[in-house]
Amino acid sequence: MISLCNKIDIKKRFLLPKLQGKYNLYCTTKNVERTRIKDLFKMDIKEAQHKNFKICGWIKSVRTVGKSYFVFVDINDGSYYKNLQVIIDDKIPDYEYILKTSTDDAIECFGELKGSIGKKQNVELCVYDISKNHYIKLFKQMNQDTVEEKEKINDSGNEKDNHNFNSNGHVNNYNDSNNNNNNNNNNNYNNNNHVNNYHDSNNINDNIIFTKNSSGHINEDNKTKGAKHNKEDYYVISKKYHTKQYLRNYPHLRARTKLYSSLFRLKSDIIFETFNFLKKKKNYTYINTPILTSNDCEGAGKLFYATTLFDQQIKNEQREEDHMKKGITNEIAGNIKEKCYYQNEHLEYISRHKSISKMEDFDEMLLKNVSSNDCISPNNTESYNTRFENDFFKKACYLNVSSQLSLECLCCSIGDVFTLNPSFRAENSNTFRHLSEFLMLEVELAFSNLKDIIDISEEYIKEMITYALYKSEDVNYLNEYHDKDLKNKLENILNKKFVLITYDEAINILKKENVFYDFQWGKDFSFEEQKYLATNYFKAPVVIINYPTHIKPFYMKLNEDEKTVSCMDIIFPDVGEVVGGSEREINLKNLKKQMENKKLNMKLYDPYIQLRKHGNIPHAGFGIGMDRLIMFLSSINNIRDVVTFPRYPGSLFMYIIMFYEFANYYYFIFLKKKKNIFFFFFT
Structure with missing residues (x-):
């Protein structure tokens, strides 16, 4: 050779x-x-x-x-x-x-x-x-x-092969000591390990330097005024260290920074360790639960609809003239759109049913629906099925809020089960703790009670903390460059027993400290109140049990006082609620009473009721917000930084949204795109 x-x-x-x-x-x-x-x-x-x-x-x-x-x-x-x-x-x-x-x-x-x-x-x-x-x-x-x-x-002979470099290895333009050229092309660089911007000598306009103003827009340096450059070709994260807030605008690129790549690798490792713990160590059975569902597990009614009704578009172009004759202007259409978003908190999907023979009938139905305060929900709409009779499933279909009901069915058949699935909630919440799509670990244990799920939750969380502390190299990086006290925080939690208090005891503590003296029994705890208990008062994770019945879902077991339910929330310092769980109500009479009080559609929950009639067993379960757990393990204070493509009101990055303005009404057509959420974390 x-x-x-x-x-x-x-x-x-x-x-x-x-x-x-x-x-x-x-x-x-x-x-x-x-x-x-x-x-x-x-x-x-x-x-x-x-x-x-x-x-x-x-x-x-x-x-x-x-x-x-x-x-x-x-x-x-x-x-x-x-x-x-x-x-x-x-x-x-x-x-x-x-x-x-x-x-x-x-x-x-x-x-x-x-x-x-x-x-x-x-x-x-x-x-x-x-x-x-x-x-x-x-x-x-x-x-x-x-x-x-x-x-x-x-x-053109414009290439420049000579460079000098700073101590961190970032490129500066090299100027030989014998060269009298000016230093207009030299840039300043920070002293950390983050990606810095350097001069690209491949650029035809060698003297162009870009800076960013406070709003993140690209400005040309004064020295280069008048120079031509295509700003669309500017690499938005090539400059020196960027804030997390700035990088949230570029979720498709931010994983190239050391911080975000470390966060996403840590999340991948924690998910893998979750399966090791639940499957190998505890021998629980993994269940692949569905994303599409016909019921609302929590009974809150804030759901995302999955529908094909938008495929049935009205083709009559005369409709615009009909609306204009009726005086429906752009301003009125805009108000209708606003009501759809902010009164009902979601668009009401309306199809042209066979019974609607005239355009006027359709208009009347549309205006009637958008002015109503009622949501199209299986729990508060009499015409629940008729509105969706032409849809794909012949009934309303939603994105999954929780996999609990599916897990309960399997738990009552094959024992201890768990799943790791995305959950969806159409809550108009723009906070650093909430997302519209989030990853949930849900566990259902057969022949168990509240104490069992509290113990297994604490054991699981400490197992993940142990891995992060002693096996994750990305946590080492985060501890060195993001939060130098991260490992100390994790070690303190690992060595402490979770504090167990009742809902009433939590209220007494808040009032006793004269911090939240106006807190009334029957309210749920706000984030500030949760943070005070876990971060300031106990300085440890807090397990709060026995909440009032009316602020919790229907499936929780009623306590003997008939005012509270056998449930628990685990509150973490700086993060808030991470775990929620309960014993499940197995008394059929109490279960039906709770469903009636919550005004649920009993027909939709008939399979759930049958579990109480045949082979009924005591069981309990809990759910863990994986994204919030990663927030705690990495000392990140915004949930949007631990999710690759965060979904929240007004943000649907990398999804195609086509806006059809037809007769001054806005029809939103979400093009289908196959998702691969889980497998991302394992590649």
Whole structure:
């Protein structure tokens, strides 16, 4: 093989010719598997040293020293919070393009692993020997427009290969001591490990520097006024450290920062450990419960509808003129739209039924419905089924609020069960603790009571804290760069027993401390009251039991006093409620009475009632908000920062929403898109 290759020009041996302007395709090491950067750091350097590996990732910084003939590139592939230092020799093809790369440009490298002489890393990858098939590949160059752009730059002689670099490895423009050029292109950089912005010498307008004002908009530097640049091509997170609030505007990119990649990896690990704990250690059965449901588990009526009725669009273009004749203006239509959102808290989905033969009848029905204060709910609408007779399921369908009712059915058949599913609630809450879509761990235990679920909840949470403290490297990063007191907080919780108090005792504490002296019996605790109990008073997680009946769902077991139910909430410092659970009502008489008091549609819950008639057993269950648990484990104070694509009122990122304005009415058509929520955390 070597003798044959000696007869071939070295570059031709490793690079295919350009085909129709496409990027060079490498013909060697094609079958070499990619190695994750985390795996390289975990390898025994004595055994792995001098072996060749292929890595792929995103460039975080580029450094050169003086006029040396090699470059240092920090690369991260998302598998580890540390960057891998790659040393690239200038004899490697496409070396010149490395000096023109931007933050987070994707790259593939094949080189030799060596022990590092530097103090910041144990290993580094050296790409230096073409005879060993070493190469680099910049994925950005595979774009035809990018290649042509680079060729124009080379022709105009504007490329600048010399750079200097700060101590953190971020690129500054290099100015030789013998060069009298000005320093207009130099930028300032912070002293932390976050991604900084550096000058992209690949840009035709070399002097353009972007800054951001307080509102996050891009401004051009005064020195570059009048210069031309396409702001759409500006990389919004290439600059120095950004606030979490700013990065929430770019959920598709923020995982490239060390903070968010660490948070999402931690969440993935906690979910994996959850299955280990419940399945392997406790031998519970995992149940895949449905997302689509026909009932409201909590009885609150704040649901998301899943419907195909919007497919039945009215095609009569004369309708607009009919409305205009009736005096229905844009202003009136806007008021109707506002009522749909804020009075009913959701759009009422109305189809053109067969019984509606005239357009006037449809208009009258529409105006009548949008002015009503009643929601289309299985629990408060007499015409519940008739309104959805033309829908896909022939009845109203909702996104799941809780998997509890499904789990109870299985619990009464195969014993202890659990599920991990997204839940949806159409509450118009714009707080740092609430989302419209959130991940819930729900557990249902057969032949159990309130004490059993309190014990298992505490055991599970402490198991997750133990993992985060002693096994998670991402928590180490968060403790060092985000909250230096994080590990101390977790250790304090781990070593403390959860405090158990009743609802009445909690009220007495709040009144005794003269902090919430006006609190009245029968109210639920606000976040401020929860925070005071857990953070200020007990300084530990607090389990509050025996809440009043009227503020809890129908399925909770009625206590002997008939005023309270056998339930519990676990309140965590700084986060609030993380766990909620209860014994389930097994007395059929009490159950029906509770359902009547809550004004539930008994027909929808007939399968649930049958469980009490046949094979009835005592059982209890609880649900844990996984996102809030991650908030506590990572010391993050906003739930939107621990969810990859948070859903809340007014925010549905990466979903297509088409607005059809037809006859001054607004029809919202949500295009279907297949979701893959769970599997994301395990990849």
